[in-house]
Amino acid sequence: MxxxxxxxxxxxxxxxxxxxxxxxxxxxxxxxxxxxxxxxxxxxxxxxxxxxxxxxxxxxxxxxxxxxAGIVVLAGIVMTSNSKGIVAGTTVVNSRTSQTARSEKRFLLLPDGTQVWLNAASILEFPEKFSGGERKVSLTGEAFFDVKHADSVPFIITTGKVSTLVVGTAFNIKAYPDQEKITVSVKRGKVNVRYSDNKVAVLERGQQVSIETTTTRAKQKAIKDEETAAWQKGYLLFDDETVGDILAYLEKVYDVSVQFQDSEQKNLHISTSFKREEGIEKALLVICRLTDTEMKIENGIYILKNKPEKL
Incomplete structure (x- = not known):
């Protein structure tokens, strides 16, 4: 090594x-x-x-x-975590919370050997030890999971009203609360996605489903392997997403503040992609070209506004 x-x-x-x-x-x-x-x-x-x-x-x-108990020790790969006790009947279950800041990403190894890559501005809650016939965690934000296979012990990720159930698979979940869609993308295995108690989709390798949080409408499509968790390799991909959601995502990835002055244009759906290493300004200039706006910087804040009308 x-x-x-x-x-x-x-x-x-x-x-x-x-x-x-x-x-x-x-x-x-x-x-x-x-x-x-x-x-x-x-x-x-x-x-x-x-x-x-x-x-x-x-x-x-x-x-x-x-x-x-090495695998439990390895759960300490959380760089900043908080422990708390959750009372279930007369049993106290210790849980951990791992949180990333803006522009930060983190690798976690859960007590069962499941690998998790946590993206920027995300929170994962999980028990110190899985028990009770299921492995259940809660995610806010985005993460890629490579779940340790266990036939009789399903792995469940809850993200608001959306739950994702697997046995042993690799997949990405993007579920930021300030964005209009929750997206699940599968790299390997099979994933069962539900909204509240309703079945949404059963996904296999190379499939993705996006659920609108306001209408609960779901859209399923085929994707390439490299599109699943592309953020891990430094690529930011957006397909039919609102300008507002894209800007909110870029704020988290680059730890910046962005204002878009045209409220109507924020709801415009666009598709685009960036390399993270190219930086926030280049990404915003691309969005400016797609929305016919211009960018300026005031007091460290990026502002996108409509171009002045030509006389």
Missing amino acids: NKRFRRLFLKYLNNTCSRQEMDEVFDYINSQGLEFTDEMIRHVYDQELLERRQSRKLIFQVAASVVM
Whole structure:
């Protein structure tokens, strides 16, 4: 294993990574693929245990607890998390909350081995230990899940009134509360999507469904593999989305403030795409061309307004 990556990954676990080092960790894992992540984590922990044993700093009881419950320890990959107790009858279930700031992304390993990539300005709530015949988490924002297979224990993600049920699959959910659509895209396996108690769609690889939160109308379509969670690889894709929703998404990704002065144009549906590395100004200039507006910056705020009428 790359020695530099091993060092950076340990810094990541200890919450001592700089933003640049964190991006390097994500880029390296992305370049190796999702299956690499399990092997990498096991290797890092095995090496740490070995080194501690050799230096006689790890007593037998601690080593045994890490080996037997390592996957629970790995849930600590949350960089900023809060714990709380949820009372269910007479049983107290401890839960965790992981939250990303604007322009931040994070990798999580849940207690069952499920891998989660949390996008900017997102929140994931999950128990410290899954029990009761199901694995249930709550998402606000956007995340890519690679769910650990378990035939008899379904994995359920709730996002407002939309619930997504899977057994073992890889898929992306985009569900920001300030945007008009919740979108589920499947990369592998099968996903059952419901709105309240009503079945919306059963998706398989290369399929996507978008649900309008105001009307509950659902639109299903086929997509390419690379379109699923394209944000992980630095691409921002928008298909038939309102200008208002696109701007709200860009605010989260780039941690900026954007104002669009024409309220009617904010409801205009457009399709476009950007590379994240190209920056916010280039993205906004593309939107200006599509909406026949112009951009200016005042006090650090990006303002898109109608062009003055020609005399």
